[in-house]
Amino acid sequence: MSTGADAGPRFRMVNVQPGYVIIEKERFSGAARSYFSAEPTPPKEEYVEGRQVWSYAGMAQSFQFDVRDSDTGRVTPFRELLGLLYYGCCREDSDIHRLGALAHELDISVYVAITYEAPGGSRLNISAEKIGILNRLFNERLRSPGKKILILPDLFDLYKEISHGQIAIDFGLTSMEQETPAGA
């Protein structure tokens, strides 16, 4: 159990698993989706799922992790988390950017937790408890006086606007920016 100011952070990132975010596209509908692969070589084989044919479309290096609570010893996995989207990477006319800009005035940096898709096409849910753990994890690491991180669930349906192509270009957990609309 941690005690006192010298005990270090209560929440720590553990079981860090490097891997790849694999982006794939469905041949007929053009739908795109992504998933995490911890295989040493990223899978690129085309495969059939019902009437759909999914093909490899790109990848980015990434990682998955668990968070250990040193007070309870409990380890919480974050397999559903695709990445954290920084408000500053979103379009300036978006709600998240407006909210983030307001929070920034109070030295609060806003990120949105984006999750992977469930096999049926819906988004995987991330619980409020897990969002709370992520907030504790990253805030406990900060040293700048007064600085705070606020990680929100995807209340803005931002995942719909994320360009999978961006994930392939950039790298890592925060490898997401809002797609710029055509003609913008």
Next chain:
Amino acid sequence: MRLKELGEKLELKGVTQVFERDVTGVYISDMVSDVIANAKAGDLLVTVQLHSNVIAAANLVDICGIVATQGKLPTDDVVRMAEKAKITIFSTDLNRWQMATKLYEAGVR
């Protein structure tokens, strides 16, 4: 050591405003996920990557500043984002290894 002092000592080119921070360590990486998993608050990030996600990761981890090696320069929007997040970006023509050596010689451990 203070960031401004370190920048002057190593003759780093300031790409952004130099924000007052203590440099408490160094992390060298070109992968955002690696930075998020392993860098520590107060570290100086030495990297060749200078896109917006690097700023997002540096801000998340509370990196004190970034040294862009091999003469890399960020775009204007990345400079704006870094300054808003109070993250200093320096640039140097040295490569990462040469930069690491200089930082060690300057007493940053």
